[in-house]
Amino acid sequence: MQSRLEGEKTYLQIERFASGRISTDRPDSSQLVDLHVYVIPKSVWKDRQLLAQNDAIGDAISVGFVHVPQSMNIHDLRQQIKQLCRNEELLPVHFIFLKSVGRCLTRVKPHQEIELKVKNYRPPQTYASEVFLLEGRHEDYTQTPSVFSSLSSITYQSDNPIQHTPGRLTYASHDQLSIRPGFNNDMSTIHHPTNNYNQQRRSWTKHTQTGESDANDALSKAEHVRQIRKQEEDRKRRELDEQRQQQAVLERQKKQQLENSEVLKKRLFELRSRRDELEKLREESIRRLRSVHNRISLRRKEEFLYYLLARAMWKKRYFNEKKKMPPLEGRIHHLQTDLSQTQNKTIINMDQESKHAAQTGFLKEAEIGSIHVERAKIQHDIQDVRYLVDQAKLRLTTDIKLRNQAENECRSLRHELNQAKMNLNHIKHKVMVR
Structure with missing residues (x-):
C-alpha cells in the first residue's frame, strides 16, 4: 500500500511539471488541522478489562499539539508526535493510541493505525480535536x-x-x-x-x-x-x-x-520538629519586639517629659515678658503721641511761614516752604503705615507660631492614637490565639 501511495505521488508530480507548475512536498495549509495530544495515566487503565472509562479523560495530561493534515493515518501521526513533542518529559518513549468507542476508551491495534486517519479524531466523529495515548507497548497489555x-x-x-x-x-x-x-x-x-x-x-x-x-x-x-x-x-x-x-x-x-506509614510518621515527626522550631523563633521575636517596644516607650516618655519641661519654661518666660509689655506699650503710645503733636506743630509753623512769605512778596521761598510742608506730611503718613505694617507682621508671626504648635501637637496625638491601635490589635491577637 505504501508503494502504491508513492507511485501516485510521483505521477502527480510528473503531471504538475508537464503543465508548467512548480511542485512542492509541502501540504496545503488549508488542509492542516490542530490535534491536541493527551497521555492517559496508567493508574486509570484497567488491565483486567483492557479499557478505561471515558471519565478518565479528566485525569489526562497534556503534552502539546501537532499541526498535521486530516488525511494522515495514525501510523504516520506517531512519528509526527515523536518529532514535535520530543522535548516533552511527559511524553513516553513507547505509547499506544486509544479511541473512545461507546462508553470506554480502548486500544487501537497496529493494523488499525494504518486504517484510521486524523479526521477520525476530529468533530463530528469526536467531541473535540484530541488524541489520547497510553504508555507502553501492545505486548504489555495482552492477556495471559x-x-x-x-x-x-x-x-x-x-x-x-x-x-x-x-x-x-x-x-x-x-x-x-x-x-x-x-x-x-x-x-x-x-x-x-x-x-x-x-x-x-x-x-x-x-x-x-x-x-x-x-x-x-x-x-x-x-x-x-x-x-x-x-x-x-x-x-x-x-x-x-x-x-x-x-x-x-x-x-x-x-x-x-x-512503608508508606513509616514515611508518613517520619514526615509527621519532621513537621512537628519544624513547628517547634518556628514556635521558638516566634517567641524569641516577640521577646525582642517587646524589649524594643519598651525602649521606644521609655524614650518617648523622656522626650515627652523634656517637652513638658521646655514648654513650662517657655511659658513662664512668655508670661514674664507679657507682664513687661503693658508699661512699654504705654510709653510707646505716649512717645508716638508726642511725636505726632510735634510734627503737627512743625507742619503748622512751616505752613504759616510759607503763607507769610507769600504775602510779603517772597513767592519762591513760599513755594519751597509749601514743598517742605507736603514732604513732612508724607513722611508722617509713611511712619504711620510702617507702624501698622510692623504690627501686622508681629501678629502674623504670632499666628504662625501658634499654627506650628497646633500642628506639632496634632502630629503627636495622631502618633499616640496609632500606638494605642497597635497595642489594641496586639491584645486582640493574643486573645484569639489563646
Missing part, C-alpha cells in the same frame, strides 16, 4: 494464555449439550455429566474430585446395566474418568497458584502500606 484457555473451556462446556448414544458414552457426555450438573445444582462436585469420580462411576454402571457390556467401552470410560480427575487436579492446582499469587500481592501491598 491461562486466562484464554479457562475462558475457552468454560465456553465449550456451556455450548455443548449432553450427548447420548445407545452404544457408548462420548467425551462430551461425560464432560457434561461431570461439570454441568455440578455447576447448576451443587458447587461441591467441582471442588471435590472424589464425589465427581463416584458420580461418573454410577453413571457408567447405569449405562452398562442397560446393555453396554463391551469391555473396550468400559476401559475407555475408565480412562475418560481418569482424565476428568486429572483435569480437576490441574484446575485445583491452578487455583492454588492463583491464590498464592493473590496472597503474595496482598503481602506486597501490606508491606508497601507499612
